[in-house]
Amino acid sequence: MAKYEFDMIVIGGGAAGLTAAGLAANFGAKTMMVEAEKLGGDCTWTGCIPSKTLLKAGKVARQIRDAGKYGLIDGEPNIDFKKVMQHVDEVRKEVYEDADRPEIFEDMGIEVVHGKAAFEDDRTIRIIGKEGSERKVSSKKFIIATGAKAFVPNIPGLDEVEYLTNESLFEIEKLPRELIIIGGGPIGTEMSQAFVNLGSKVTVVDMAPQIMGNDDRELVGILREELEKQGVKYELNASVQKVERNGTEIHVQVERDGVSRIIKGDALLMATGRKANTSGLNLEAVGVKTENGNVIVNESCRTNKSHIYAAGDVTGRYQFTHMSDHMAKIAATKALLKFVPMKIEKNMVSWVTFTEPELAHVGKTEQQLRDAGEKFEVYRFPYSKIDRALAEGETIGLVKIFAKKLSGKILGATAVGAHAGEFISEYALAIKNGVSMRGIADTIHPYPSWGLGARRAADQWYIKNQSEWSVKLIKAVFGYRGEVPDFSDPDRIV
Numbered sequence: 001m002a003k004y005e006f007d008m009i010v011i012g013g014g015a016a017g018l019t020a021a022g023l024a025a026n027f028g029a030k031t032m033m034v035e036a037e038k039l040g041g042d043c044t045w046t047g048c049i050p051s052k053t054l055l056k057a058g059k060v061a062r063q064i065r066d067a068g069k070y071g072l073i074d075g076e077p078n079i080d081f082k083k084v085m086q087h088v089d090e091v092r093k094e095v096y097e098d099a100d101r102p103e104i105f106e107d108m109g110i111e112v113v114h115g116k117a118a119f120e121d122d123r124t125i126r127i128i129g130k131e132g133s134e135r136k137v138s139s140k141k142f143i144i145a146t147g148a149k150a151f152v153p154n155i156p157g158l159d160e161v162e163y164l165t166n167e168s169l170f171e172i173e174k175l176p177r178e179l180i181i182i183g184g185g186p187i188g189t190e191m192s193q194a195f196v197n198l199g200s201k202v203t204v205v206d207m208a209p210q211i212m213g214n215d216d217r218e219l220v221g222i223l224r225e226e227l228e229k230q231g232v233k234y235e236l237n238a239s240v241q242k243v244e245r246n247g248t249e250i251h252v253q254v255e256r257d258g259v260s261r262i263i264k265g266d267a268l269l270m271a272t273g274r275k276a277n278t279s280g281l282n283l284e285a286v287g288v289k290t291e292n293g294n295v296i297v298n299e300s301c302r303t304n305k306s307h308i309y310a311a312g313d314v315t316g317r318y319q320f321t322h323m324s325d326h327m328a329k330i331a332a333t334k335a336l337l338k339f340v341p342m343k344i345e346k347n348m349v350s351w352v353t354f355t356e357p358e359l360a361h362v363g364k365t366e367q368q369l370r371d372a373g374e375k376f377e378v379y380r381f382p383y384s385k386i387d388r389a390l391a392e393g394e395t396i397g398l399v400k401i402f403a404k405k406l407s408g409k410i411l412g413a414t415a416v417g418a419h420a421g422e423f424i425s426e427y428a429l430a431i432k433n434g435v436s437m438r439g440i441a442d443t444i445h446p447y448p449s450w451g452l453g454a455r456r457a458a459d460q461w462y463i464k465n466q467s468e469w470s471v472k473l474i475k476a477v478f479g480y481r482g483e484v485p486d487f488s489d490p491d492r493i494v
């Protein structure tokens with residue numbers, strides 16, 4: 001008789017857990033997946049999907065307002081917020097039905113269990129069902145994929161007001177008149193645009209001097225300018241002193257340069273970071289090490305216990321769905337097939353903030369490269385030179401590629417502008433497969449696709465490598481009589 005009931009137990013059924021359990025079953029492991037709430041996790045229910053759906057509703061509202069620029073009759077959109085939120089909910093359910101519901105995984109041979117899991121010992125978990133049922137199961141291997149939740153700092157008075165987080169935001173039925181968002185990271189920034197477009201007044205408060213601290217300063221500046229034009233207000237370099245309810249209003253007292261002021265609103269969204277879901281897992285008792293609440297893993301997603309792995313937001317690393325998925329593949333493969341060489345891709349981490357304009361990045365940032373003393377060139381290409389952007393009236397934007405001067409090896413790329421996330425995907429493919437700037441520049445892209453912008457950005461490598469002496473050499477060899485072009489302008493793009 002087998003020593004353990006299962007070969008693999010995956011705790012958590014979000015982006016990481018679903019991938020890990022599916023892969024484990026595909027490897028022939030007897031697999032259980034335990035989920036405390038609903039399969040799909042943050043991404044489907046309280047993260048990517050509802051936020052992108054809400055952003056789209058806001059985008060359509062703005063297109064109605066801006067229709068005049070395309071020669072159409074513009075106007076103030078009639079927004080039925082309750083219906084917008086119903087639509088958001090329908091889309092979540094569609095995604096769940098399509099990809100996350102238990103039957104899909106049960107058909108793969110996985111036992112899907114609803115309940116909250118905690119370790120009893122390092123080979124056994126206890127699962128408490130919602131109705132109070134209890135079950136103990138043992139397994140040879142485990143993958144912890146319990147994700148993260150909103151981190152809310154200790155602010156005096158905050159507990160006395162009804163504030164929102166991403167867990168409650170998509171359940172509201174009434175459009176806030178004046179929304180205060182504390183936190184100018186990706187979640188706060190996306191939601192500031194969605195709500196301002198839907199008709200709320202929005203103020204973003206952050207203690208940092210600029211929003212989107214992990215992104216390229218220049219590109220963030222372009223995004224912020226656009227968001228300000230659209231109506232988002234900022235209180236930066238501002239530390240929140242206290243929060244108070246005053247009748248129907250919420251007052252947030254901030255201090256900047258020693259001066260206090262009160263920001264008033266009728267709703268408050270806390271977008272102040274994420275905190276790993278490890279507290280109820282009893283990890284201390286089984287000796288799995290954590291740091292600041294995050295499960296510590298090595299490059300193979302293994303914890304300090306050789307049969308326990310972790311993937312996704314619970315590790316505190318790159319909290320994105322695609323990275324959770326990537327880590328889950330590594331965790332399941334390494335846990336079950338041990339010798340397959342796989343490790344977390346650190347050189348091509350990518351992310352996109354789905355505002356308009358989008359802000360996207362892959363690979364090393366300019367700052368990381370400078371800190372590492374790397375020699376590289378910055379190849380820049382503005383959206384105003386992309387014909388498709390002109391045709392669609394989306395000329396605000398800039399692509400920056402960081403690459404080696406001679407070989408054209410791409411180290412990183414970052415872009416702000418329409419469809420920037422798609423540009424970045426092409427550069428992600430290039431970085432992963434060693435395709436150089438030349439490789440992209442020499443690839444035919446259809447005209448006038450957005451993708452052609454990615455190629456034209458790569459053309460910059462050819463352009464910047466042109467020099468007077470090479471033209472003089474050509475002239476001398478072939479006897480040509482034309483002028484030597486002026487290559488002195490460092491910003492030339494043709």
Ligand SMILES: Cc1cc2nc3c(=O)[nH]c(=O)nc-3n(C[C@H](O)[C@H](O)[C@H](O)COP(=O)(O)OP(=O)(O)OC[C@H]3O[C@@H](n4cnc5c(N)ncnc54)[C@H](O)[C@@H]3O)c2cc1C
Pocket residue numbers: 011012013014015016017034035036037038039040041042043044046047048049051115116117118145146147148166187277280281311312313314318319320321322323324354
């Ligand atoms: C507003 C918002 C927008 C976002 N937008 C994007 C985006 O556009 N692109 C992107 O890449 N990422 C985005 N993210 C991040 C993305 O949602 C997460 O990175 C991703 O969902 C993490 O997946 P996960 O499987 O690690 O965790 P989760 O999806 O959180 O899944 C963990 C699951 O474990 C369950 N669980 C927890 N504890 C237990 C327990 N003890 N027993 C059993 N089950 C348990 C939870 O109920 C949950 O279902 C966004 C996040 C937010 C909040």
